[in-house]
Amino acid sequence: MVLRITSLEVTIDRKKGSPVLPVRGVSFAVEAGQTLALVGESGCGKSMTCLAIAGLLPRRGCVSAGRVVLDGADLAALPTAEAAKLRRRHVASVFQDATGGLNPVRSIGWQVAEAVRLRQGATRAEAGREAVRLLGRVGLPNPELRAKEFPHQFSGGMNQRAMIALAVAGNPRLLVADEATTALDVTVQAQIIDLIADLRDSLGMAVLFVTHDLGLVAQSADHVAVMYAGRVVETAKVSDLFAAPRHPYANGLLKALPHLAPAGGRMATIEGTVPAIDALPPAGCAFAARCNRASEACRTSDPELRGNVACHNPVPLPVNQTVNRYENEKIMA
Amino acid sequence: MFWFLTKSLRAVITLLLVVTFVFFVLRLSGDPTYMLLPDDIDEATRTFYRQLWGLDKPIFVQYLNYLGALLQGDFGISFRNNQDAFQLVWDRVPKTALLTGTSLVISLVIGIPLGIVAALYRDSWIDRAVMAASVFGFSMPNFFLGILLILIFSLNLRVLPSSGSGTWRHLIMPASTLGISFAAQFARYTRSSMIDVLNKSYMRTAQSKGAGTARRVNLHALPNAAIPVITILGLKVGELLGGAVITETVFAWPGLGRLLTSAVASRDLAVVQCIMILLAITMVVANMLTDLTYGWLDPRVRVGAKAGSR
Amino acid sequence: MSYLEATDLVRSYEQSSRGLFRKPHKFRALDGVSLKLEKGTTLGIVGESGCGKSTLARVLLGLLDADGGCVTLNGQPTLNLPDTQWRALRRSMQLVYQDAGGALDPRLRVRDQIEEPLHIHNLPLDAVERILVSVGLFSALADRYPHELSGGQLQRVVIARALVLDPELLVLDEPVSALDVSIQAQIVNLLMDLQRDRGLTYLFVSHDLGVVRQISTRVAVMYLGRIVEEAPRAALFANPLHPYTRILIDAVPKPDPSLRRTTRIEIGAPPNPADPPSGCSFHPRCPLATARCTVEPPALRDFGDRRVACHLIKETV
Numbered sequence: 005m006v007l008r009i010t011s012l013e014v015t016i017d018r019k020k021g022s023p024v025l026p027v028r029g030v031s032f033a034v035e036a037g038q039t040l041a042l043v044g045e046s047g048c049g050k051s052m053t054c055l056a057i058a059g060l061l062p063r064r065g066c067v068s069a070g071r072v073v074l075d076g077a078d079l080a081a082l083p084t085a086e087a088a089k090l091r092r093r094h095v096a097s098v099f100q101d102a103t104g105g106l107n108p109v110r111s112i113g114w115q116v117a118e119a120v121r122l123r124q125g126a127t128r129a130e131a132g133r134e135a136v137r138l139l140g141r142v143g144l145p146n147p148e149l150r151a152k153e154f155p156h157q158f159s160g161g162m163n164q165r166a167m168i169a170l171a172v173a174g175n176p177r178l179l180v181a182d183e184a185t186t187a188l189d190v191t192v193q194a195q196i197i198d199l200i201a202d203l204r205d206s207l208g209m210a211v212l213f214v215t216h217d218l219g220l221v222a223q224s225a226d227h228v229a230v231m232y233a234g235r236v237v238e239t240a241k242v243s244d245l246f247a248a249p250r251h252p253y254a255n256g257l258l259k260a261l262p263h264l265a266p267a268g269g270r271m272a273t274i275e276g277t278v279p280a281i282d283a284l285p286p287a288g289c290a291f292a293a294r295c296n297r298a299s300e301a302c303r304t305s306d307p308e309l310r311g312n313v314a315c316h317n318p319v320p321l322p323v324n325q326t327v328n329r330y331e332n333e334k335i336m337a
Numbered sequence: 338m339f340w341f342l343t344k345s346l347r348a349v350i351t352l353l354l355v356v357t358f359v360f361f362v363l364r365l366s367g368d369p370t371y372m373l374l375p376d377d378i379d380e381a382t383r384t385f386y387r388q389l390w391g392l393d394k395p396i397f398v399q400y401l402n403y404l405g406a407l408l409q410g411d412f413g414i415s416f417r418n419n420q421d422a423f424q425l426v427w428d429r430v431p432k433t434a435l436l437t438g439t440s441l442v443i444s445l446v447i448g449i450p451l452g453i454v455a456a457l458y459r460d461s462w463i464d465r466a467v468m469a470a471s472v473f474g475f476s477m478p479n480f481f482l483g484i485l486l487i488l489i490f491s492l493n494l495r496v497l498p499s500s501g502s503g504t505w506r507h508l509i510m511p512a513s514t515l516g517i518s519f520a521a522q523f524a525r526y527t528r529s530s531m532i533d534v535l536n537k538s539y540m541r542t543a544q545s546k547g548a549g550t551a552r553r554v555n556l557h558a559l560p561n562a563a564i565p566v567i568t569i570l571g572l573k574v575g576e577l578l579g580g581a582v583i584t585e586t587v588f589a590w591p592g593l594g595r596l597l598t599s600a601v602a603s604r605d606l607a608v609v610q611c612i613m614i615l616l617a618i619t620m621v622v623a624n625m626l627t628d629l630t631y632g633w634l635d636p637r638v639r640v641g642a643k644a645g646s647r
Numbered sequence: 648m649s650y651l652e653a654t655d656l657v658r659s660y661e662q663s664s665r666g667l668f669r670k671p672h673k674f675r676a677l678d679g680v681s682l683k684l685e686k687g688t689t690l691g692i693v694g695e696s697g698c699g700k701s702t703l704a705r706v707l708l709g710l711l712d713a714d715g716g717c718v719t720l721n722g723q724p725t726l727n728l729p730d731t732q733w734r735a736l737r738r739s740m741q742l743v744y745q746d747a748g749g750a751l752d753p754r755l756r757v758r759d760q761i762e763e764p765l766h767i768h769n770l771p772l773d774a775v776e777r778i779l780v781s782v783g784l785f786s787a788l789a790d791r792y793p794h795e796l797s798g799g800q801l802q803r804v805v806i807a808r809a810l811v812l813d814p815e816l817l818v819l820d821e822p823v824s825a826l827d828v829s830i831q832a833q834i835v836n837l838l839m840d841l842q843r844d845r846g847l848t849y850l851f852v853s854h855d856l857g858v859v860r861q862i863s864t865r866v867a868v869m870y871l872g873r874i875v876e877e878a879p880r881a882a883l884f885a886n887p888l889h890p891y892t893r894i895l896i897d898a899v900p901k902p903d904p905s906l907r908r909t910t911r912i913e914i915g916a917p918p919n920p921a922d923p924p925s926g927c928s929f930h931p932r933c934p935l936a937t938a939r940c941t942v943e944p945p946a947l948r949d950f951g952d953r954r955v956a957c958h959l960i961k962e963t964v
Contacts, residue, residue: 019460045827046798060541092547099538107539109560109635118556119546145916154636159917170546189695189854194898194912216828219857219900223907243904260832261902262857267880270836271861274829277797 005073006177006210007057008033012070012080014052014061024281026052028234029070031309034178034210034227039201041225041242042214043257047278049234050214054182057212058097059088075177093123096171100183102164106155112139113151116170123174138169142199161192168199175207182214197224218261222246230254233279233290238313250318252297289316344628348621355617356407359610360400368392369604373416390416403610412614413607417600422607426596426615432502433592436511437581443516444523449566451520452527457554459532467524474521479580483514483587500589511588515580519573526569530562537561564635571627575620648722650686650848651707651816655679656716658699658706674921676702677713678872681947686815689842689849691863691880693856693895697920699872700852704820707850708742709733720816738768741809745821747801751793758789761808774811781844782807783837799830803837810841820852835861856899860884868892871920871928878953888955890933927958935959 014027027049034040042050055061057072059079072079074094079087099105106115116135120126126134132151139147142165155163164184171179181200185193201224204211213225221228221242228245230238230253238251249255259272276294284290285303292302297317307314369392370383387393391402406413412423455467490510491499501507534540535558543557582594589595593612600608632638658677676699684690692700705711707718709725718725725736744750751760761775776786782803793801802822809817819838823831835858841847853859859866860880867877868889876889887893898912915932918924924931930940939958947956 045829058545060544088547095545097542097545099541101538104538105542107543107557107561108637109564110557111636115542118543118548122547156637161916167542170542189917190856190895190898191695191912191914192917194900194908195914197900198911217900218828219902222902222904223900246902246904257828258902260829262832262835262855262861263902267860267884268862270839271832273832273836275833277799277830278827 005033006036006075007212008071008073009053009057010071010073012053012056012072013068014049014056015066015068016052016062017064021282025068026234026281027056030229030231030234030236031070032229032236032239034212036177036208036210037204038227039204039211039213039225041221041228042212042231043216043218043221043228044231045216045257045278047233047281048231049281050231051182053231054097054180054212054214057178058095058180059091060097093174094177095180096173096176096178097180097182098164098167098171098184100186102167102184103155103158103160105167106163108155111152111154112158112166116151116166116173119170119173123176134173135169138173139166142166142169142172142203143195144169161188161196164188164192164196165199168196168203172203172207172209176209178210178212179204180212180214183216184213185220186215186217193220200224218246218257219263230257233284234281235290235314236309237291237315239309240312248319248321250313250321251291251315252295252317252319253291255319256294289314344625348625351621352614352617356404356610356614357400359613360403361396363604363606363609364396364399367604369416369606373603373605390414407614412611415600415605415608417603417605417608422605422611425608426593426611429591429593429596430615432590433578433581433585433594435508436515436585436590436592437577439508439512440515440519440581441577443512444519447516448520448523449527452524453531453554453559453562455524455528456531456535464528467528471521471524475518475525477518479514479518479583480587482517483511483584486510486514487587502590502592507588507590511584511590514587515577515584518580519577522573523566523570526566527562530565531558534558534562560634564631567627567630567634571624574623575616578616578619649683651684651718651720651850652682653707653718654681654716656681656703656706656718657714658702658711659714674923675872676920677706677716679716680869680872680874681716682867682874682877684816684848684850685864686848687842687846688864689851689862691859691866692850692852692869693854693859693866694869695854695895695917697871697917698869700854700869701820702872703869704742704818704850704852708740708818709737710742734768738812739814740816740818741812741814743802743805743809743817743819743822745824747798747805747825748793750805751801753793755792756789757791757793757796757804760793760804761789761811764808764812768812770812778807778811779804781841782810783833797830798826799833802826802830802834806834806837806841810845814847816848816850818850818852821854822851823858824853824855831858838862856884856896868895871918871923873928873956874947874954875929875956876954877947878955882953888950888953888960889957890935890959891929894934927956 010031012027012030013025015023015025017023030049030053032040042053044050052061052065056067067080070080074090077090079090082090106112113132113135116138117131120131120134121128136147136151139151144150144162144165158166179200184200185196188196197220200211203209215221225242228240228242229236230251232253238245238249238254245254246258249258253274256272256274260274262271274294279290285293287305288303289295289298289306292298295302297319299317301316307316369390370386374383374386384393391399403413414420415422415425451467455464458464487499487510490497497510498507540553540557543553548557581592582597584590585592585594586598593615596608597612600612656677657675657679659673659675661673680703682690692703694700702711706713713726720736720740728736758775761778762772765772765774775789779786779789784800784803784807788796788800796804823834826834838849839862842849849862851859851862863880865877866880866883867874868891869875870891876883876887876892883892884896887896894912894914897908913934918928918931926942927933927936927940927945930936933940937958943958945956945958947954950960
């Protein structure tokens with residue numbers, strides 16, 4: 005396993021009011037050459053989980069419990085400087101807004117070369133050459149020329165390619181892609197997805213792919229962890245989740261997809277809205293208020309992730325379905 | 338090059354407007370012969386001086402004559418002591434340049450690092466202390482701060498001279514008076530610009546590359562944060578010169594500011610005009626320098642940069 | 648006579664350019680767009696960013712002036728009307744767009760937001776609670792401020808505000824793009840219910856083909872300011888004729904792991920709209936382009952009940 009996080013908890017101190025926990029005990033693992041998709045709606049804690057892994061939590065945030073084990077080393081337990089060194093060497097991140105993620109006053113080539121130098125300790129000239137090679141590798145035409153240009157001269161898709169070049173400098177072990185294709189047009193999105201898969205296979209990276217788009221999960225991930233209100237509510241092989249979701253929330257999300265509804269008919273919905281992290285129910289399952297399978301137990305005790313689903317009343321497996329749940333054991337912490 | 342030409346053309350137009358405005362406003366404010374000559378002088382003498390100074394002609398003729406002389410580098414004669422106005426003014430320039438230059442250096446050297454530190458330690462006691470000091474610094478009027486400094490350092494402690502310009506010790510108080518209020522402002526601008534930049538997602542990218550704090554601040558944040566500060570700096574040159582007038586008066590610093598106040602009081606038109614033109618040229622040059630720096634710092638406005646191609 | 652007809656709409660933008668040697672160049676956000684929309688139906692407009700779909704929405708509503716072409720509503724021309732007639736017409740067409748939070752004044756209660764159009768048109772103010780219920784909100788929300796509502800609730804308030812004048816046509820510009828999946832479905836259902844109950848006509852602009860497929864009667868695909876294909880929903884998704892439509896549909900990630908895309912999306916970088924390619928503007932990215940495509944722009948031709956602008960489609964289709 006490249007990355008295994010166990011019972012991760014993130015606490016954010018607020019100026020006013022008590023601290024909040026956007027991530028409340030999250031566990032999952034990613035293997036080299038594999039993609040784990042982290043899905044959920046806004047506010048479910050998936051971005052905070054990524055930031056905690058990459059060591060980029062906001063100033064008031066900290067990992068307050070749990071382990072983040074990268075290639076056997078627990079980043080949460082190591083001294084900050086050592087953890088930072090490991091992260092610099094092995095963890096790379098790509099975020100949604102690539103144009104905003106690149107420094108407007110530095111050339112694309114400079115920014116990629118900087119990543120090369122910081123990760124590999126190359127000389128300036130070597131780093132420059134490596135940057136051009138990387139920009140070519142991510143499919144940027146005329147990399148020598150484009151390396152001299154600035155982010156405002158690039159389209160969103162090209163900037164995202166540049167961000168990926170910057171991320172894969174120095175062959176990281178783990179790539180965290182947080183909504184990396186969300187703002188892009190579908191054709192560009194498809195190309196970026198292909199690029200990430202291609203780099204994952206050729207470099208043997210583990211990819212943590214964060215998205216709210218279940219279509220992208222189906223297209224590009226091997227395993228999936230569904231998050232709701234700061235918890236993982238279901239983990240599964242992608243094919244299993246789409247064939248037979250067990251958690252009512254995962255089930256609802258899949259049913260709400262426009263592609264699965266008969267065109268022109270009513271769409272299945274999940275009533276209500278995602279609760280804010282400072283307005284979670286005091287006891288019980290955070291999804292209970294929106295759940296059509298909720299029972300008394302759901303309102304009093306918060307279900308643990310057991311097997312591969314955190315639910316007191318999971319959706320039963322279809323009788324004729326022989327889903328191989330054995331595979332899941334591997335990604336369970 | 339084309340850019341430079343249009344800029345220069347604009348600068349010339351600005352200067353012409355300043356010259357015209359100053360010329361007419363000064364003429365409208367009354368007859369200088371009443372200010373400069375004794376009250377009990379007879380009308381014939383007064384007329385003689387009017388003719389001597391060219392004040393008897395229609396105002397437009399005066400204006401054209403003045404412009405014509407200007408083009409030949411002739412700023413006219415001081416009414417008060419019959420010296421070449423330009424020479425009179427030019428002799429004072431080094432003193433004012435020394436004062437404003439030192440003040441600017443003081444304000445930047447104090448203000449910008451304080452602003453950066455305040456932004457980096459946002460909401461901490463350091464930030465609050467810097468911001469409180471800055472409110473104090475720029476809300477205190479120059480003349481008041483100047484007098485306060487004289488009271489403390491000249492009258493009580495007797496360590497610094499209260500007026501004059503002979504030695505570097507004369508420079509300390511006027512330059513500090515002028516510099517402190519600008520340092521306070523620059524600290525504020527730098528802080529807010531820096532906070533803005535630190536929250537940008539490219540700073541997170543730099544962090545995720547593993548860039549250390551010094552590298553992130555120096556190579557990533559500062560070049561971006563400097564852009565708005567430079568813009569403001571260009572605008573502040575005018576204020577700095579305005580502040581110099583007051584400061585020079587308080588500390589009896591023999592610069593342009595003091596010359597200007599006395600020339601205005603005595604309606605010494607040629608000298609006032611000359612100073613105004615000089616100030617306008619300084620402002621125009623400062624603005625052009627700002628634009629150049631801006632283009633150098635920000636590739637998005639860089640002259641001749643390739644248009645955003647997709 | 649269709650309810651809404653647009654003929655040959657043209658709208659150019661001047662792109663300001665930095666530097667003094669370059670002239671500002673014009674690019675055509677709309678380059679001869681014609682469409683028809685029948686009463687009580689939904690026309691979905693899809694296309695990638697910069698294709699002109701939002702410009703089209705705004706020109707149809709008269710919020711942006713067209714440089715050429717005409718629009719008729721119930722047979723009445725709507726462009727370049729005198730103000731009084733324009734105001735009357737404006738009541739029957741309303742715009743709902745993506746950023747619900749930004750569309751509402753943060754200092755006004757929900758009630759005041761919804762009453763505002765009534766004040767403007769001097770209409771009685773009794774409708775607020777009724778309209779809130781009709782968009783699926785509790786009437787008690789009338790006294791809340793926008794920041795007290797969730798994204799889905801805000802979009803419902805915006806829809807309520809659009810409905811309060813009892814319009815016939817709603818132009819919806821990416822109305823659900825900013826919402827979470829589960830909320831998206833709620834709003835799409837609401838829009839479909841409202842259409843059924845009130846006989847509303849929708850122009851639904853979106854980059855999300857899934858949602859468009861769900862709600863539309865017909866779908867128009869735009870590329871660089873032109874409609875390249877327009878067809879009934881089922882026909883378009885089952886059998887896209889224009890190569891661009893096909894690529895667009897292929898590129899949408901299908902939420903079914905067994906339908907994983909095995910081929911690459913073969914399409915080059917999008918062109919610069921300020922400098923559109925010659926001939927068919929899609930030809931540099933088209934896998935099927937021929938020599939003819941590089942020189943001759945294809946006309947939007949009728950094929951039964953659909954229209955396609957592509958040289959490769961033969962009359963026999």
